[in-house]
Amino acid sequence: MKQAAQLTGSLPVPPTRRPFYGWRLAAVAGFVLALVNTPVFYGLGAFFVGMEREFGWSRTLISGAFALSSVEGAIIGPIAGYLIDRLGSRRLALIGLLIYGIGLLLFSLTKDVVTFYLFFLLVTVGTGLGGWLPMLTVVNNWFVRRRAMAMAVALVGGSLGGALVPALAWSINSFGWRPTAAGIGVSILIIAVPLTRLIRNRPEEYGQRPDGDPATAPSGAAEAPRATATDKAGPQSPDLTVAQAVRTRAFWLIAMAHGLSAMATVALSVHAIPLLADSGLSLEMAGTVVFVYTIVGGVFQLVGGYLGDRIPKPLAIFVFATCQTAGVLLLALTQGLVFAFLFAVLYGIGFGGRVPLLTAIRGDYFGRRSFATIMGLSGIPMTALILGGPLFAGYIYDTTGTYVPALFALAALNFLGGIAILFAGKPKVGAR
Numbered sequence: 001m002k003q004a005a006q007l008t009g010s011l012p013v014p015p016t017r018r019p020f021y022g023w024r025l026a027a028v029a030g031f032v033l034a035l036v037n038t039p040v041f042y043g044l045g046a047f048f049v050g051m052e053r054e055f056g057w058s059r060t061l062i063s064g065a066f067a068l069s070s071v072e073g074a075i076i077g078p079i080a081g082y083l084i085d086r087l088g089s090r091r092l093a094l095i096g097l098l099i100y101g102i103g104l105l106l107f108s109l110t111k112d113v114v115t116f117y118l119f120f121l122l123v124t125v126g127t128g129l130g131g132w133l134p135m136l137t138v139v140n141n142w143f144v145r146r147r148a149m150a151m152a153v154a155l156v157g158g159s160l161g162g163a164l165v166p167a168l169a170w171s172i173n174s175f176g177w178r179p180t181a182a183g184i185g186v187s188i189l190i191i192a193v194p195l196t197r198l199i200r201n202r203p204e205e206y207g208q209r210p211d212g213d214p215a216t217a218p219s220g221a222a223e224a225p226r227a228t229a230t231d232k233a234g235p236q237s238p239d240l241t242v243a244q245a246v247r248t249r250a251f252w253l254i255a256m257a258h259g260l261s262a263m264a265t266v267a268l269s270v271h272a273i274p275l276l277a278d279s280g281l282s283l284e285m286a287g288t289v290v291f292v293y294t295i296v297g298g299v300f301q302l303v304g305g306y307l308g309d310r311i312p313k314p315l316a317i318f319v320f321a322t323c324q325t326a327g328v329l330l331l332a333l334t335q336g337l338v339f340a341f342l343f344a345v346l347y348g349i350g351f352g353g354r355v356p357l358l359t360a361i362r363g364d365y366f367g368r369r370s371f372a373t374i375m376g377l378s379g380i381p382m383t384a385l386i387l388g389g390p391l392f393a394g395y396i397y398d399t400t401g402t403y404v405p406a407l408f409a410l411a412a413l414n415f416l417g418g419i420a421i422l423f424a425g426k427p428k429v430g431a432r
Helices: 002-008 022-042 044-055 059-087 089-107 113-130 132-142 147-175 177-196 242-246 249-278 283-308 313-332 337-366 371-386 388-400 404-421
Strands: none
Touching (some): 022 113, 022 132, 022 147, 022 177, 044 059, 044 147, 044 177, 044 249, 044 283, 059 089, 059 113, 059 249, 059 371, 059 388, 089 113, 089 132, 132 147, 132 337, 132 371, 147 177, 242 371, 249 283, 249 313, 249 337, 249 371, 249 388, 283 313, 283 337, 313 337, 313 404, 337 371, 371 388, 388 404
């Protein structure tokens, strides 16, 4: 047969390459994030309105559960990151989603402040183990050159979960917050096992390489395409250990930039719906405003991912952080539906564009080997900044009857975070 091939001049047919699983995995990650983000992040305010109506609790007290869960997240984050880097995202995601579903079922049985805090903490343990950290670790493992866009694909799925907030608000108004929480919890428990079976930890375990690059390059073949961003993270980007990463200026400035910008995002996840309801909007219309900034944010996550693979990420993050700052300032001046929707558009552009970039830049700067642990550790300084956001906003409202001073302060801190990222330089390979 070999002689026949030589005589006819034909060549052996090369083996067919398997489709790159990374993009499908990014979509799976986005779906998981949507399950986590809808009730516990974007729709949290709707649950809090329902609880406020039933129990008559102050907004500072309700916000305290979120603040306490942030402290818990700072403790669990490094542990979860360590386990992910050693056991894989699939196992941790399954455990986390099961805890999340059980937590929501118990949350629906809340009777007093103590059970509210305990059950809400259980919910956040589940989301911490099964949501953001394991999903973005998987995406970081499967992409290098297209990391920012892949992060955007995953995160836009989570953002589109906010599109369900009007339906969530309708369910709470129609059936009550307890049946709504219980129904979501049961749904999570049903799909947790089949969903996590789709997760694959690293491309090398399946004979593939990041970005779908060939496993081996034939002799004389052209080099793989190079990244176009100025701060590109190609295959030779640094793979820092945890000890090396925490000694870099970049680790602390990225955490500071992320934490300061997230202060406003987290505070609004708790207080935006109550704030808009106070301004005269119905609960459903307030949920619709959240829906709008979620959709805009989802679109601009893709825009941010596209730009992040082509221009320096710190510059792009600064621009989007400035847009987010302007949106928060506009919310402070909101009077009526028109201002509310203008806020939704501007704020969505800002937070949507910066989110994938602040995650992707860590992969660029610190590599893949210890990404989850480094991300988990960065949650500690971030939490120290984020913790006060919801509490501060709730306290200002309870003492003054308005959110305006809190929003101006959060806007100023958000802009400071945008400035901080400009001074985070990429660590050198072998940095210590």
